[in-house]
Amino acid sequence: MITRRTLFAAAVGSLLLVSCGKSSDNNNGLTVANAWARQSPSATSFGAIYFDITSKDADTLVSVSVPASVAKMAQLHEMVAVSAATDTTMAGGTTDTTIAGGMNGEMVMQHVDKIELPAGATVSLKPGGYHVMLMELAKPLAVGDTIELTLTFGSGKTLALKVPVQETAP
Amino acid sequence: MTALLALAITSLVGCGSADTTRIVGVQRTPAIEVGAVSLPEVTNSDTGSPFNFWADSGSLLVVYFGFTNCPDLCPTTLADLRTARKRIGSTADIVDLALITVDPVRDTAEVLRSYAGSFATRFHVLRTTDLHALATVETAFLASSSVTTLADGTVSVSHTASAYVVDSTGRVLVEWPFGIGAKGMENDLRILIKQLKESTS
Numbered sequence: 001m002i003t004r005r006t007l008f009a010a011a012v013g014s015l016l017l018v019s020c021g022k023s024s025d026n027n028n029g030l031t032v033a034n035a036w037a038r039q040s041p042s043a044t045s046f047g048a049i050y051f052d053i054t055s056k057d058a059d060t061l062v063s064v065s066v067p068a069s070v071a072k073m074a075q076l077h078e079m080v081a082v083s084a085a086t087d088t089t090m091a092g093g094t095t096d097t098t099i100a101g102g103m104n105g106e107m108v109m110q111h112v113d114k115i116e117l118p119a120g121a122t123v124s125l126k127p128g129g130y131h132v133m134l135m136e137l138a139k140p141l142a143v144g145d146t147i148e149l150t151l152t153f154g155s156g157k158t159l160a161l162k163v164p165v166q167e168t169a170p
Numbered sequence: 171m172t173a174l175l176a177l178a179i180t181s182l183v184g185c186g187s188a189d190t191t192r193i194v195g196v197q198r199t200p201a202i203e204v205g206a207v208s209l210p211e212v213t214n215s216d217t218g219s220p221f222n223f224w225a226d227s228g229s230l231l232v233v234y235f236g237f238t239n240c241p242d243l244c245p246t247t248l249a250d251l252r253t254a255r256k257r258i259g260s261t262a263d264i265v266d267l268a269l270i271t272v273d274p275v276r277d278t279a280e281v282l283r284s285y286a287g288s289f290a291t292r293f294h295v296l297r298t299t300d301l302h303a304l305a306t307v308e309t310a311f312l313a314s315s316s317v318t319t320l321a322d323g324t325v326s327v328s329h330t331a332s333a334y335v336v337d338s339t340g341r342v343l344v345e346w347p348f349g350i351g352a353k354g355m356e357n358d359l360r361i362l363i364k365q366l367k368e369s370t371s
Contacts (some may be wrong), residue, residue, distance in 0.1 A: 008310035037212055041288035043281040046241040079242055082316075082328050104312045105347055107243060108328030128331075130348050134241070168249060168352075 010133035028157045029056030037164045039148050047071065047134035047141050049149060049163055050125045055117040059153035062114045064132045070147050072136035075111055079128050082106040109133070114154065127169070141165045192371050193361055194354045195344035196337070204233075205340015207310045209270060209303060210295040212279035219241040221268065221294055223307070224340040228370060229264045230362055231336040235313055237273035238285040243331045243348055248289040251333070254355035255290075261363055270307065272315035272329045274299045311342070335362060 035051035053061065061077050064074045105126075115130055117123055132149065134141075141147070145165040152158050211221035225231035232251060233330040235243035248269075255262040267290045271277035274297050275284075282295040296306055308314055313330035320326055333350035335358070344358050 038241075038249070041238070041245055041248070041285050043284040043288075044238050044241075044245075046239050048241040048245075077242070098256065105332045106314050106328050107328045107331045108316075108326060108346065109242060110326075127242055131242055168253060 016147075022076070022144055024053075027159055028156065029126045029161050030054070030059075030151075030153075032151075032159065032161055034170050035149075035161055035163045036133075037141055037145075037163050039143050039165055039167050040137065042140070042144060045135070045137045047137050048127075049074075049132035049134065049147065050127065050169065052122050053117065053165070054120065054122045056120060057155070059117045059157070060114040061117060061123075061151055062128040062154050063152045065150045066134060067148055069138050070141075071134035073134075074149070075133050075135070076115060077109050077133040078106050078130050078131065079109050079110045082108050120140075126161075133141075143167055172192055177293070178275060184282045190357055191361065193303070193344055193358050195346045195358050196332075196348060197344055198342070202310070202312060203340055204307075204334075204335075206370060207307045209307055210298050212282060212295045212297050217279055221267070222340070223336055224311070225266060225338045227338050228366065229266050229338065230343070230359070230366065231266045231268055232268070233311070233334040233336055235270045235272050235308065235311075235315060236329050237271050237329070238273045238277050238281050239273065239325075240327065244304075245289075245345075247331070247333055247348060250350075250352040250355055253352035254327075254359055257294045257311065257352070257356050258359055258363070262359060264366070265359060266294075268296055270296045270304075272304070273308040273325075273327050274304070274347055275316055275317070298349060333360075336337070337366075 031054045033052045035049065037047060038050045040047055061076065064076055066074045112130070115123060115125075123130070143165055147163040147165065149161045149163050150158060151161065202291050208220040208222045210218040223231070223233060234244070234247060236248070238244075251267070255265055267286065269282065270288045271282055277297060279295070279297060282297060286293040286295050306361045308330070311330075311334060313332070315327070315329035318326045333346040334342045335346070343362055346355060346358070
């Protein structure tokens with residue numbers, strides 16, 4: 001006997017299927033939301049792109065790229081508290097200046113090789129955390145511009161996005 | 171019964187809306203005093219008059235340690251401050267900004283002024299290549315920074331990501347940790363502006 005509850009469950013199930021199927025068809029099981037790039041302040045050649053990403057299957061985001069008309073290079077970066085940062089001196093760097101010795105809320109940006117995407121979980125690239133860093137911008141990013149960003153995943157999938165330049169987060 | 175009802179209403183108000191009478195930033199006891207330290211201010215006509223860390227009378231001074239090649243923290247905090255001031259409107263004209271570069275080798279005076287102008291109409295840019303002088307000021311704010319050249323030639327800069335609101339006596343009224351957002355800044359500035367107006371009227 002088909003009860004009202006069963007019908008309801010079936011209806012919900014089919015809705016979920018439709019929604020999963022749709023994103024899967026379009027983006028290989030990858031969903032990106034709230035993508036934006038920050039409008040450039042004057043006098044800087046660096047920029048950042050942020051977005052929320054969900055992968056249906058466990059995957060890793062391994063690289064990012066933008067056309068040369070946007071920036072010379074794009075990399076995955078992460079902001080971390082200095083105490084938690086990889087020791088850059090160990091990596092062959094030389095500290096030019098250390099001022100006042102790491103007492104309070106000091107943060108540093110570091111390059112990351114990949115960002116883990118657990119199955120079905122939404123991972124946010126946001127200010128103060130992960131972001132796509134753009135280096136040597138070809139021109140300042142202006143509100144109204146759109147950036148073509150290509151994401152490459154450990155699984156071999158790729159995803160092309162159109163990212164709007166905005167003054168603040170959406 | 172009336173008391174119970176009053177309690178219930180109070181609770182509802184408490185749950186339903188943010189408390190706009192309380193500072194959301196960090197307030198230290200005792201407050202940090204920064205009026206005794208100074209750094210050279212870079213202007214179009216002058217490249218070195220000492221700027222002391224106190225606000226003009228009737229004003230508030232927001233102090234931030236940053237650098238212009240900073241893609242994430244600095245523009246986030248400075249854009250949040252711009253948004254907060256915009257939302258408050260003309261009463262926020264009393265909010266001044268002092269931007270100190272922690273990367274004086276790459277941040278020239280011209281670059282700094284142009285950068286700060288993207289976020290505020292009223293600002294001071296402070297720059298010194300005397301690292302002892304910079305360290306003295308950072309220590310006064312309980313802040314720190316470092317500049318490291320990596321093996322591949324890229325420059326890595328670390329810095330305290332907080333912003334500080336200073337009064338006209340050089341006392342830090344509120345410290346905003348990174349991530350407080352435009353809403354938190356707006357809340358605190360509204361309270362501090364009100365308190366300032368009440369104390370001077």
